[in-house]
Amino acid sequence: MATIRDLARQCGVSVATISRVFNNPEVVNAETRDNVLRVAARIGYQPNESARTLATKKSYMVGLIWDTDHRRPGWRHPFFQEIIIGLKTALSERGYHLLMLATSDDEGSHLRAAKRHNLDGVVFIDNGTQDPALTQLAESDVPCVSLDRPITGPRTTYVISDNAGGARIAVNHLYEQGRRSIATIAGPGRTRPGIERLDGYRDALAALGLPERSHHVVEGDFYLAGGHAAMRRLLELDERPDAVFAAGDEMAIGAIRAITEAGLKVPEDIAVVGFDDIELAALVQPGLTTVAQDKGGFGTAAATALIAMIDTPATGSPPPSVLPTSLVIRGTTSTLPRTSP
Structure with missing residues (x-):
């Protein structure tokens, strides 16, 4: 097993520097620290955790x-x-x-x-x-x-x-695409992201001079099934929206499924924007426009x-x-x- 002296020799630094990397990494410059950790992984060096804990009075x-x-x-x-x-x-x-x-x-x-x-x-x-x-x-x-x-x-x-700011970005983008009847599938009202993204949606509508229609606000649960169910409710409206801002990507993807099941097209009939930029957002067809965190x-x-x-x-x-x-x-x-x- 590699020792601390082996690691110091391989890295061209002192044993004291190696000790600081593992015990007080914030006092070592990033380049040296990264090099020590990289070499340690390559040669299989493991610091003495018990000794480190006793010396620093931390459990890490x-x-x-x-x-x-x-x-x-x-x-x-x-x-x-x-x-x-x-x-x-x-x-x-x-x-x-x-x-x-x-x-x-x-x-x-x-x-x-x-x-x-x-x-x-x-x-x-x-x-x-x-x-x-x-x-x-x-x-x-x-x-x-x-x-x-x-x-x-x-x-x-x-x-x-910045949940509210992200929601405003989404609504403004839909407005710039010519959408004027913008609904939202909101996150759960008991969560801070759900509250703030709904606030941002409402702020954006007001700033753009668009009316807020209460029936265009449907609460979801941040998951696929919740987005699917919420979108089906929006599709049943006499005043169907031409765009939807979903407060989470999974809800947006569930909404897309409901739209296509209804025989409509995304984005031709209804445009959709999500929130999160999860990996799946780039893989669905069409790719999901979203607010990235x-x-x-x-x-x-x-x-x-x-x-x-x-x-x-x-x-x-x-x-x-x-x-x-x-x-x-x-x-x-x-x-x-x-x-x-």
């Missing part, structure tokens, strides 16, 4: 809480899968491990788990519920970062996308904020990170001029 373990089950099938949603991969990658690059925590209905379960496993910090993903266990954890001295959900506490922050940025921002709180507990909480969104234009929105007034 971060917990992940996502309270989802068969009633809330969040685990299979591709957007969150990509976020977790980004989070794990960002933490691994800084020498941390990610531990999935089981959840229960016990109010103190999350805090007890964090203490029992000696976790340096916790990341949790919004499940759309007001969980007393998460509130108790956020109010403790454990550093916490929330994804897609604002939280408050002595050592907390959160990472969220910075999925890798979620992981990087969460890891950076959490480690900042772990390393400098006296500085309090870093400010929230609001990540920008961008429009990815594909085939579900027409670029042909339209004559609608």
